[in-house]
Amino acid sequence: MNAAQYLQQRRGAWSELEQLCAQMEKSPRRLRASQIVRFSRLYRSVCADLALADAHHLPPSTVGYLHQLVARAHNLLYRSRFFRFRMWLREMLLHVPKRLFRDPYLRVAAAVFYGLFLLSYLVGWTDPSAAQTILGQQMITTMETMYDQPPRGSLFEASTMAGFYIQHNTGIGFQCFAAGLVFGIGGLLIVGVNAVVLGLVFGYMNTTEVAGNFNEFVTAHAPLELTAIVVSAAAGMRLGFAMLITGGKTRAASLRQAGSEALPVMMLAVVLFFLAALVEGYVSRADIPYEAKAAVAIVSALLLAFYLVVIGAPAPQAQNPLSHHPTWEQILHRSDSH
């Protein structure tokens, strides 16, 4: 059979598949079962045409057409898997804390952040003029005027500021995460700079008369926000160091695996940034006693500790397989199977 005859014979099937493709691209749910069966049968037959193109002496233009037809149908047949809520819930509540509990990057990021924070706090506290030099007089003046009144605000202000913190702080977190790809330390640099600035401000403000107002404002959201920035840097470091420490895999494969581990960790940081923004907007500037704000800080710190330590700690090996206590993993899997 020559090419012209072959084309004559197959053209009907090809244009039928094209029509089905167009229909599927427009409204995939409107297709009848028989059409879907027909689609997969036609797709397989066009695959066979492409495989046998040389045997049937098809010219390059037809082969090019078949390549794009197979690619088009292939993309319709093998769709992207949609977002699965349950899978993400299990990932966030179970695998992420376990990963973070034994995460060397989280320890490094926390050490860098809190180490630099404490050091610069001491600098700012013992030598306010040094803080003035480093931060600049303009920033000092802004901070002092900002806190010369107790932190209060209308509901309109609280909501607007909460929204602003969501947009601004989570954006910084994402940048910290992405910058981790720069040899693992890009995010650490951002975190380090933030730690120094924050430490100096905290230290300096505590030497001024407005220390009370300042501390009243920063207490409630501090545990959530500071943890969030450290976690995002740690997630970014995981990406960057995966390119340097490959564990025997290719750099690309190592990076890919780290990517699927690091994104859920970053999503935890996003959740923490959101919570911190809500607390910063609605609690930190609310007209309530300082004790209530401190209580919010303590409760959120305890919740974080529960998440990272109680869920995150590796389960002890069960001695008797018949009578072991269910682990978090088993509880979640069980609820999953219903």
Place this chain on the structure above:
Amino acid sequence: MSLDTKVRVLTPENIAFEYEIAGPFQRLVAYAIDLGIRALSLFIFFCLYSLLLSAFNRTLGSALGLAPLFVAWFVLEWFYGGVFETFWNGQTPGKWVMGLRVVTVQGQPITGLQAVLRNVLRAVDGLPSVMMAVPTFLLGLVVSACNGRFQRLGDLATGTMVIRETRQMVQEVQPVWAPGLEEVMEHLHPIPPLEAAMARVIAAYVQRREQFHPQRRWEIAHPLAQALLRRWHREWEVDPDLLLLALYQRHFFGTPGTQAAETASSAAAPSWPVSPAGV
């Protein structure tokens, strides 16, 4: 490695087909379109939000403040691409306009995780930024120039690539006719059938020859015809263009074409290739 930016994909049906990789500048246009859509939708959201609240519910407005706008800004900034690429099978509106799609390096559709991660990591591909705000995408450009699939860092970390989707009409195999073709075809009898690779080359020539000036046709066809005649050990004074036409006609049709076929085909399809814009 070939100069063409194509990748081979092996389907579960064990068939290899080819994708054309999208270049950085097609992707930049798609990104610019998406950027415009993001800015526009934020603006529309802003107008609708202020209108609705001022017209209907001032109390709700003073309670919510500008928070919905900031949250919309945040979501559009960081999750626009990820959400679209998850639910639109690897496409954003900008990519759809440009005919681009994100797939994994194996040619499979991407997952939600890959879609979100590759979009979040655009922040580092955009480095260095001008004034810490406007990305220049130099890092992404350098990285994608360093690998065969034009992957930026976000693509490398997720194992994805951006491909061009082309839409083609089925190519007719046109019979050809030229004065004197029948005579040449009669003299082809002792010549063995063409191999597949040679047939492809000759088909490529025949399908494009109408775009060329006769002198250019001669320039292209002459060396090939000479080489073929040497291989067949034949001395033959023949127009090289006509020889290639005859070989094409015999290989794909077996019989000489007619004058009617020639006039019909040249009237219907005056130029080759029928290719999408931008090639």
